[in-house]
Amino acid sequence: MKNLVYINGNGHLSKAAFEVVTYAKKLGGNVTVLATGKMDSSLLSSLGAYGATEVLINRGITGNDDQQIAAWIASKASEVSNIVFSHDFQGKAIAPRLSVRLKAGLIAGAVSLPETDGSVKVNVFSGKAFGFVKAHSAQRIISLLPNSIAPEEIGNSCPVSEITEEMGATTVRVISVKKPEGAIPLPEAEMVVSAGRGLKGPEHWGMIESLANSLGAATACSRPVADIGWRPHHEHVGQTGVAIRPNLYIAVGISGAIQHLAGVNGSKVIVVVNTDAEAPFFKAADYGVVGDAFEVIPKLTEAIHKFKAAQ
Amino acid sequence: MKILVCISKAPDTTSKIAFTNNNSAFDENGVQYIVNPYDEWYALVRALEIKETSGADVTIITVGTSADEAIMRKALAIGADEAVRIDAEPTDAFMVASEISNYAKTQGFDLVLTGKETINFNGAQIGGMIAEGLNSPYVSIASKLDVHGTMLTLEREITGGVEVVEVALPAVVSCAKGMAEQRIPNMRGIMAARTKPLQVLPSTVTEALTSYVTFASPPAKSSVKLIDPNNMDELVSLLHNEAKVI
Ligand SMILES: Cc1cc2nc3c(=O)[nH]c(=O)nc-3n(C[C@H](O)[C@H](O)[C@H](O)COP(=O)(O)OP(=O)(O)OC[C@H]3O[C@@H](n4cnc5c(N)ncnc54)[C@H](O)[C@@H]3O)c2cc1C
Numbered sequence: 001m002k003n004l005v006y007i008n009g010n011g012h013l014s015k016a017a018f019e020v021v022t023y024a025k026k027l028g029g030n031v032t033v034l035a036t037g038k039m040d041s042s043l044l045s046s047l048g049a050y051g052a053t054e055v056l057i058n059r060g061i062t063g064n065d066d067q068q069i070a071a072w073i074a075s076k077a078s079e080v081s082n083i084v085f086s087h088d089f090q091g092k093a094i095a096p097r098l099s100v101r102l103k104a105g106l107i108a109g110a111v112s113l114p115e116t117d118g119s120v121k122v123n124v125f126s127g128k129a130f131g132f133v134k135a136h137s138a139q140r141i142i143s144l145l146p147n148s149i150a151p152e153e154i155g156n157s158c159p160v161s162e163i164t165e166e167m168g169a170t171t172v173r174v175i176s177v178k179k180p181e182g183a184i185p186l187p188e189a190e191m192v193v194s195a196g197r198g199l200k201g202p203e204h205w206g207m208i209e210s211l212a213n214s215l216g217a218a219t220a221c222s223r224p225v226a227d228i229g230w231r232p233h234h235e236h237v238g239q240t241g242v243a244i245r246p247n248l249y250i251a252v253g254i255s256g257a258i259q260h261l262a263g264v265n266g267s268k269v270i271v272v273v274n275t276d277a278e279a280p281f282f283k284a285a286d287y288g289v290v291g292d293a294f295e296v297i298p299k300l301t302e303a304i305h306k307f308k309a310a311q
Numbered sequence: 312m313k314i315l316v317c318i319s320k321a322p323d324t325t326s327k328i329a330f331t332n333n334n335s336a337f338d339e340n341g342v343q344y345i346v347n348p349y350d351e352w353y354a355l356v357r358a359l360e361i362k363e364t365s366g367a368d369v370t371i372i373t374v375g376t377s378a379d380e381a382i383m384r385k386a387l388a389i390g391a392d393e394a395v396r397i398d399a400e401p402t403d404a405f406m407v408a409s410e411i412s413n414y415a416k417t418q419g420f421d422l423v424l425t426g427k428e429t430i431n432f433n434g435a436q437i438g439g440m441i442a443e444g445l446n447s448p449y450v451s452i453a454s455k456l457d458v459h460g461t462m463l464t465l466e467r468e469i470t471g472g473v474e475v476v477e478v479a480l481p482a483v484v485s486c487a488k489g490m491a492e493q494r495i496p497n498m499r500g501i502m503a504a505r506t507k508p509l510q511v512l513p514s515t516v517t518e519a520l521t522s523y524v525t526f527a528s529p530p531a532k533s534s535v536k537l538i539d540p541n542n543m544d545e546l547v548s549l550l551h552n553e554a555k556v557i
Contacts (some may be wrong), residue, residue: 014470017395054473064469066439066449087435089469092428093451096439099405105520106404108434119524126430128328171448172478175464179472188470191556215557227489231488233454239324239430240348241488257323262430265529271546272462272535277464282535287549291540303543307551 001027003082006073006092009044009057010035015188016086018050018151023144024084025051027115034073036061041160048158050151060166063174065125066093068167074101080139103190105135110149117189126262138233147245170174189218191248194237198253198293200232207297214304222254238263263275264273312367313514314358315415317425320382321347345349346382349426352493353486357456358424359390360491365458368392374399374407387495387504399514404436409516421480426451427487438485448482454489
């Protein structure tokens with residue numbers, strides 16, 4: 001069996017890249033990684049450790065143009081059984097195109113490996129339920145939600161071929177890229193500290209950032225907080241924001257409305273800090289602290305520093 | 312300029328999510344349907360803003376049954392000019408997108424907008440599939456869209472940041488938060504919507520590439536463990552020794 005994986009070879013090799021390679025390896029058979037971007041061959045060869053048989057990096061495609069990338073992947077897809085993407089901004093753009101081009105069923109937002117009947121578990125209803133989807137085509141495309149499978153190192157590096165295959169002129173011209181310095185992308189974060197309207201104003205986010213820094217966590221917020229402009233839109237989690245599934249989600253001054261819970265209840269462990277013992281969030285929490293965030297959060301940050309120092 | 316906005320129905324965000332027929336279908340009992348928020352708040356409203364500033368014809372399209380005409384009238388009440396319903400029960404994203412691209416192919420739309428995903432299936436597939444069907448460029452998860460003549464300038468989400476891109480029309484764009492603000496239809500809009508054209512067209516697609524075999528609800532959480540607010544060392548120790556997440 002032959003499987004393809006697409007990864008974006010820009011910047012560093014992300015955890016999402018290790019996840020998709022591990023996933024494709026576990027489907028069985030050979031794994032060819034197709035990459036675009038500027039990344040060094042030596043870095044890419046380390047994907048062999050996660051099960052890649054070989055990596056092809058196409059230096060002929062320089063941007064994120066999904067039309068070019070889909071055309072290139074399609075040119076490598078004969079006799080391929082599965083094509084695996086991360087369900088990130090590129091997976092969401094390239095995989096649907098490829099599905100139409102190859103007439104291959106797309107299973108979007110997979111959260112685990114296929115079941116014995118061939119169906120794959122996916123996230124539906126914004127985290128309120130799971131669905132099991134089957135593709136009826138000979139070829140199958142799967143986009144994997146970040147943090148759904150643990151990357152597994154099983155071997156050594158693999159060969160990397162540098163190729164230059166141009167796929168026509170790009171139709172999407174990149175003018176600039178804005179990246180918040182050093183910030184952890186929310187969907188990929190293993191730990192997230194999130195706060196809501198209970199914080200009363202944007203000036204109080206310093207303690208949330210300190211707590212996040214103490215853990216190496218990303219920061220997030222509830223919808224009203226992003227709507228009023230206390231925090232940037234990309235931090236808004238929930239049914240109409242980003243859906244996340246970190247190992248640890250700490251919710252501070254968030255009531256736990258159903259629309260908020262929808263985007264975060266895939267988290268492995270949930271800690272809730274709220275003054276109101278009746279807040280609905282406590283029903284979805286593993287650990288709860290009934291107390292004032294302004295007192296609890298500095299204490300928690302201090303306790304984490306103490307714990308880290310003792311490690 | 313001709314803009315097509317793809318509208319999907321979605322269960323109201325407070326709906327109880329349950330399944331029926333041996334967990335093979337969504338239980339619609341007591342469920343109120345709304346316009347998928349991403350389609351309504353961002354794609355439709357941005358199309359209307361473009362109409363207001365530079366003039367445009369805004370058509371909405373839904374693949375669905377006559378039951379979906381209620382949400383289509385809502386989109387007309389917010390301000391779309393006309394509506395098209397492809398008369399078919401949606402089976403999968405490929406089928407829905409193929410219906411829409413088959414229709415759009417002959418209509419000369421400059422811009423096709425979708426929401427970034429629906430809140431019920433979260434697939435984020437339709438926009439890219441339509442773009443492929445129309446052989447158009449696609450910009451996904453856009454949070455800003457400006458028209459300059461025959462060009463679009465957009466901001467779109469990339470992992471850990473934002474990319475500013477430029478693309479020539481015709482193009483397909485999926486819309487996310489930041490692009491526009493929700494609008495509540497007023498009485499005049501609601502009255503006008505009743506008489507706006509709503510065309511019903513026959514289905515052109517029979518094939519689906521995927522199907523849902525079954526659904527499941529997430530496992531129930533065991534009850535919360537409360538920790539004394541003055542004992543954060545205990546919380547840290549539980550997170551380390553019991554939950555093993557730090
Ligand atoms: C269609 C639709 C979609 C939506 N989508 C989303 C979504 O994607 N994400 C989302 O988050 N919301 C969403 N909402 C909004 C949602 O219904 C809630 O209104 C929102 O989540 C509430 O935000 P909050 O918890 O920050 O604020 P509030 O509900 O006001 O809660 C504030 C909480 O802070 C607590 N508090 C106050 N002071 C303190 C203190 N000093 N220390 C500790 N705790 C304190 C209070 O007890 C309270 O529980 C949506 C709503 C609709 C209708």
